[in-house]
Amino acid sequence: MIKNIGIVGTGVIATEFVTQVDISKYTIHSVYNRNERSLRTFRETHNLHNGYTDYNEFLDDDELECVYIATPNQTHYEFAKKAIEKGKHVLCEKVMVLKAEEAKELFELAKKHHVVILEAVTLFYMPMYHEVSRLLKENVLGKISTANITFGSCKEYDENNRFFSLEKGGGALFDIGPYALSAAVYLLGTDIEFVSSEVVMAPTGVDEKSVTVLKTKNNELASVMLSFRGKLPKQILITGDEGFLKINDFPRATTAEIFYNNGTTQVIEDGNDRDVFTYELDMLNHLASEKGLNHVPDCREVSQRVVELMDAMRQAWGWEL
Numbered sequence: 001m002i003k004n005i006g007i008v009g010t011g012v013i014a015t016e017f018v019t020q021v022d023i024s025k026y027t028i029h030s031v032y033n034r035n036e037r038s039l040r041t042f043r044e045t046h047n048l049h050n051g052y053t054d055y056n057e058f059l060d061d062d063e064l065e066c067v068y069i070a071t072p073n074q075t076h077y078e079f080a081k082k083a084i085e086k087g088k089h090v091l092c093e094k095v096m097v098l099k100a101e102e103a104k105e106l107f108e109l110a111k112k113h114h115v116v117i118l119e120a121v122t123l124f125y126m127p128m129y130h131e132v133s134r135l136l137k138e139n140v141l142g143k144i145s146t147a148n149i150t151f152g153s154c155k156e157y158d159e160n161n162r163f164f165s166l167e168k169g170g171g172a173l174f175d176i177g178p179y180a181l182s183a184a185v186y187l188l189g190t191d192i193e194f195v196s197s198e199v200v201m202a203p204t205g206v207d208e209k210s211v212t213v214l215k216t217k218n219n220e221l222a223s224v225m226l227s228f229r230g231k232l233p234k235q236i237l238i239t240g241d242e243g244f245l246k247i248n249d250f251p252r253a254t255t256a257e258i259f260y261n262n263g264t265t266q267v268i269e270d271g272n273d274r275d276v277f278t279y280e281l282d283m284l285n286h287l288a289s290e291k292g293l294n295h296v297p298d299c300r301e302v303s304q305r306v307v308e309l310m311d312a313m314r315q316a317w318g319w320e321l
Contacts, residue, residue: 002065002089002285004029006050006058008079009070010042013093017068018046022278029065032058055079059086066284068120069093072162073169077102080117084109089288090117091280094178098169098321100308107300116287117300118280121182122252124299125279127271129186132245132256133296135268136187140258141240147188147222149250151180152209152232157202163228164204171206172226173310179251181306183236184214184222186297190305192216194312201317202228212313252276 005026007014010033018028030050033039043051052058059067059082066089069079077097080090084106096119097103110117123129136144153176155163162168163175185192197212209227216222225232236247243260247253252273258266271279283299314321 004065006030006064007068008032010038014070017277020274073174089115093120095174100311103304103307119303122276125283128254130296131268142242144220144240146239148237149180149183150225150232151176151234152227154231155228159204164202166205172228173207180224185302185305190301197313197316199317
């Protein structure tokens with residue numbers, strides 16, 4: 001079993017990881033940050049023995065088995081690639097990479113080096129979604145017609161903030177887009193295709209808000225609305241000819257509800273939102289042991305399809321990285 005985890009980065013999400021992961025199953029073995037002061041503070045706060053300001057030294061630790069990357073978006077590709085080449089498994093925060101060709105390269109490289117790389121899109125790993133996926137495959141909603149996914153916040157515009165920084169991989173697409181697009185692909189299938197998209201760009205050159213239409217081979221339509229300049233519910237609605245399914249606060253949701261045409265309802269409830277990092281590492285271990293995934297979609301295939309859709313959206317917007 002893969003147990004010894006090294007953290008890359010010492011920010012907010014790294015703090016969540018180190019404080020929420022199940023330490024009876026996993027060990028926070030080490031941490032890397034090139035900033036010595038930030039590294040020291042993080043180590044002292046969380047009582048971590050091994051700390052590095054040199055990434056190569058961090059990876060050369062033979063006891064290190066898996067790297068959790070929790071740094072800004074534009075750094076993920078290089079950190080992940082080096083870790084894989086050193087034979088380390090990788091759990092990388094969303095968005096894993098900014099281009100489809102980079103994702104394809106990393107997944108192929110991981111296969112070559114007999115390691116697993118996963119994107120930490122929380123909904124992939126929450127048990128409730130595994131049950132919803134099973135029910136949808138069993139046609140609990142009948143023939144699926146549409147999906148509507150919304151995710152938005154009203155962030156104060158600041159060109160120096162990473163959310164609006166082109167250099168730091170900012171924009172709604174790369175920050176909240178992975179959740180919304182992953183929900184569509186995870187629940188409707190990886191054959192979903194890009195149809196059209198409209199966007200409003202921020203002055204810094206990143207996307208501020210957008211509406212995108214997707215379509216499956218079975219003529220299921222999905223709309224995905226993202227916004228950094230207007231609060232939207234984090235909500236998934238999937239409709240079929242026998243009812244509809246609703247999931248609120250969907251990134252770490254533990255509950256979904258089905259409303260049937262005959263007036264009855266069904267609640268699906270499973271998991272704990274504070275256990276999501278443990279669920280992520282559990283899935284990494286599952287895939288590293290080369291066990292089958294008959295019960296859930298392969299999240300690696302979903303991640304690849306999502307970044308391909310992102311490429312198509314950016315192309316429609318005229319946004320070249």
